[in-house]
Amino acid sequence: MIDVFASADVVLAAQKIAAGEVIGLPTETVYGLAADAQNPQAVARIFALKHRPASHPLITHIAAEANIHYWLDEARMTADMTDIMNTLIDAFWPGPLTLVLPKSPAINDAVTGGQDTIALRCPDHALAQSVLHALSQLHNTPHVGIAAPSANRFGRVSPTHAQHVRDEFNGQVWVLDGDASVIGIESTIIDLTRGAPVLLRHGHITPDDIFDVTGLQPLPNDTHSPRASGTLLAHYAPATPLVWASAATALADAGCLCFSNEFDVTPFKQVIQLDDQPKNYARGLYHALRELDRAAHAQIVVEDLPVDSAWDAVRDRLKRAIVGSNEGK
Structure with missing residues (x-):
C-alpha cells in the first residue's frame, strides 16, 4: 500500500496550495478546485477560473484532527446548535456532509462570499486528508483549510475523474489524481444557523440519516439565494439540452x-x-x-x-x- 502521507504528489499538491496556486483535488464526492482557504488572492483565482460570482460561498475542507472551533464565532452559537453540530460530526465526519455555521470574524470574507456564515466539511478521502496534513506542516499550524468547489466551469457538470478536470480547464490546472470519486455527487449541506437544521442541498447523506442521529427532520430550504454551493435552480448542466x-x-x-x-x-x-x-x-x-x-x-x-x-x-x-x-x- 502506498503511504499517501509520504507521496511526492501529495507533497507537491500541498506546496502548490501553500504557494497560492489552485489545483484539482480528489475527494470522495467530486474533484474540487482547491486553494488555501485563508489566502484571499488564491480564493479569488478559484472564482476567476470557474467564472463563478464572488458572492457565492465556497466550502472549506478541514482535516479530521482539526479544531472546528477555530473557524466559528462561538458567541453566535447556541447550546442546541453546538449539540447538533457535534452529533452530526460524530456521525458523519469524515464524510459527505457540509455544515453551515456562524463564521469567526477572523476568517476572511473571500471564502464565504461576504456572508457571516461558513460552510465546513471534512472529506473522507485519503489523498485530500494527506494534503491537508502536509499543508498544516508547511504552514506550521493545525488551523488550515482548503476551499474546494467542484472543479468545473460555473454551472456545468461536476468532475469525478482527474481527466474531467484536465479537460474542463484545457490542462491549465495541475491535478492530483485520486481515481474516480466513489460517491459521485456533491455533499449534503445542512444549515445550522436558523434555529433548526435546514437542508440546503441533497446528497449521499439523506434527511432520514440526519433524523436518525439527531431526532430532527431537516426543514426544506425556503430561499434560492446562494447561501451555499450548488443551490441555484440552474446547475450541473451539460451544453447539450x-x-x-x-x-x-x-x-x-x-x-x-x-x-x-x-x-x-x-x-x-x-x-x-x-x-x-x-x-x-x-x-x-x-x-x-x-x-x-x-x-x-x-x-x-x-x-x-x-x-x-x-x-x-x-x-x-x-x-x-x-x-x-x-x-x-
Missing part, C-alpha cells in the same frame, strides 16, 4: 440516460444505462452526462426517476441540470 423522457417530443439525434431494462432505448443514437440503485446511479451520473455531452447530440433524454425519497439527491441534480442546459435555447 437535457429533457425528461416523459416530456420528450423528438427523439431524433438524441442520446439517452436510463437505468431500467424496461425502458425503450431503440430510438436513440447512444445509450448509457446506469445502475438501478440510487447511490450507484449517482456514482456514475456525472461521467455519463459528460460522455453524452461530448457526443454532441441534439438532446439528451433522461429516463424519469422513481417517486422515492431515496432518489431525491439524483433528482435534484438532474432537475437543475435540465434547467441549466436549456437556458437560452
Whole structure:
C-alpha cells in the first residue's frame, strides 16, 4: 500500500496550495478546485477560473484532527446548535456532509462570499486528508483549510475523474489524481444557523440519516439565494439540452440516460444505462452526462426517476441540470 502521507504528489499538491496556486483535488464526492482557504488572492483565482460570482460561498475542507472551533464565532452559537453540530460530526465526519455555521470574524470574507456564515466539511478521502496534513506542516499550524468547489466551469457538470478536470480547464490546472470519486455527487449541506437544521442541498447523506442521529427532520430550504454551493435552480448542466423522457417530443439525434431494462432505448443514437440503485446511479451520473455531452447530440433524454425519497439527491441534480442546459435555447 502506498503511504499517501509520504507521496511526492501529495507533497507537491500541498506546496502548490501553500504557494497560492489552485489545483484539482480528489475527494470522495467530486474533484474540487482547491486553494488555501485563508489566502484571499488564491480564493479569488478559484472564482476567476470557474467564472463563478464572488458572492457565492465556497466550502472549506478541514482535516479530521482539526479544531472546528477555530473557524466559528462561538458567541453566535447556541447550546442546541453546538449539540447538533457535534452529533452530526460524530456521525458523519469524515464524510459527505457540509455544515453551515456562524463564521469567526477572523476568517476572511473571500471564502464565504461576504456572508457571516461558513460552510465546513471534512472529506473522507485519503489523498485530500494527506494534503491537508502536509499543508498544516508547511504552514506550521493545525488551523488550515482548503476551499474546494467542484472543479468545473460555473454551472456545468461536476468532475469525478482527474481527466474531467484536465479537460474542463484545457490542462491549465495541475491535478492530483485520486481515481474516480466513489460517491459521485456533491455533499449534503445542512444549515445550522436558523434555529433548526435546514437542508440546503441533497446528497449521499439523506434527511432520514440526519433524523436518525439527531431526532430532527431537516426543514426544506425556503430561499434560492446562494447561501451555499450548488443551490441555484440552474446547475450541473451539460451544453447539450437535457429533457425528461416523459416530456420528450423528438427523439431524433438524441442520446439517452436510463437505468431500467424496461425502458425503450431503440430510438436513440447512444445509450448509457446506469445502475438501478440510487447511490450507484449517482456514482456514475456525472461521467455519463459528460460522455453524452461530448457526443454532441441534439438532446439528451433522461429516463424519469422513481417517486422515492431515496432518489431525491439524483433528482435534484438532474432537475437543475435540465434547467441549466436549456437556458437560452
